Amino acid sequence: MFLDSFFIFYFIGMALTAFLIFHFYTKSKNNTKKKLSEESNRIIKYIAGIEAVEIADHLYFYAYSHSDDKVVSPLFKDIGSMAEFASKNLLQRDGEHDYDYWLKLSKLSQEESNLSTERYIVTQNDIKQFNIGLKQVENTGTLNPKLPQNPFFEYILFDLCRENLQVDIFEPLEEHANNISLDLDDINGSEVFELYEYISGNESNYNGINPKSAAAVVKGFISIILSNSQSGWQTTFKSLID
Known part of the structure; x- marks a missing residue:
């Protein structure tokens, strides 16, 4: 009788331990997945400037990160869309800036380029x-x-x-x-x-x-x-x- 009770409590204890281990493992795994998901959804804001390029007689704009040496934006035909994208997704070395600031930089890119002595032209x-x-x-x-x-x-x-x-x-x-x-x-x-x-x-x-x-x-x-x-x-x- 004593042995029967012992084994019953023993197996109950083992089952409870296994349940708790599984519960904490699952919770930890879900938290890790959630953290990874949040990391992957986080928008990387590059420090970048605005460049203009003339393509087939039309002016386009894009953002270029000099520290990363790469293009970091879509190609925009509308200067306002370029400024809006930049105000939400890009940085300057002193931090974030508003739409008007980026619009001014976009307009300036029509006259000056930080990539070449003259604005790029593709005919x-x-x-x-x-x-x-x-x-x-x-x-x-x-x-x-x-x-x-x-x-x-x-x-x-x-x-x-x-x-x-x-x-x-x-x-x-x-x-x-x-x-x-x-x-x-x-x-x-x-x-x-x-x-x-x-x-x-x-x-x-x-x-x-x-x-x-x-x-x-x-x-x-x-x-x-x-x-x-x-x-x-x-x-x-x-x-x-x-």
Whole structure:
């Protein structure tokens, strides 16, 4: 009788202990998930300035973080929308600022640039020659010196993927990348611009590789980074790779 009672209380105690352990583990796990969710939803406010670029005779605005060396905003055609975005999402070194402050900076960017001596300009012909030139190299396998040499392409467009996109996003490029001995892990704006330099007939780290595959990687890369960029970039530049 005594042993029966002992085992009953023993098993009850074990069950209660197991329940309490499970309860506190679950609560701790849920709190961790909640904390991680809150962290992921937190908006990162970059210290940035406003830049203007003329694209096909239209003026556009975007934010650029010099300390992070990357674009940190959508591409805006409306100066007021740029100022509104900046007032909610960006900082200056002395902290947050209101709409009027950012509107003033946006207007100033039309006259001055902190990225170059003059405001970037991308002509309609640049876009046309980029599209036609890539197709020509991809189809014929011959280098094309007529591909536009525009600094905006090198320093901004090819470099839109500063956020270290997952490697698997570039899997559609794998076959062509293998043809030129380029690992998917190494695909980034700088490397792809070197490919662009090569198919343009300029000195490059990739001299002597298959031009068709190089052009296919450039075209596919631009398509992928535009489709994964903030709004405005894809719609404005989609004709580059249509």
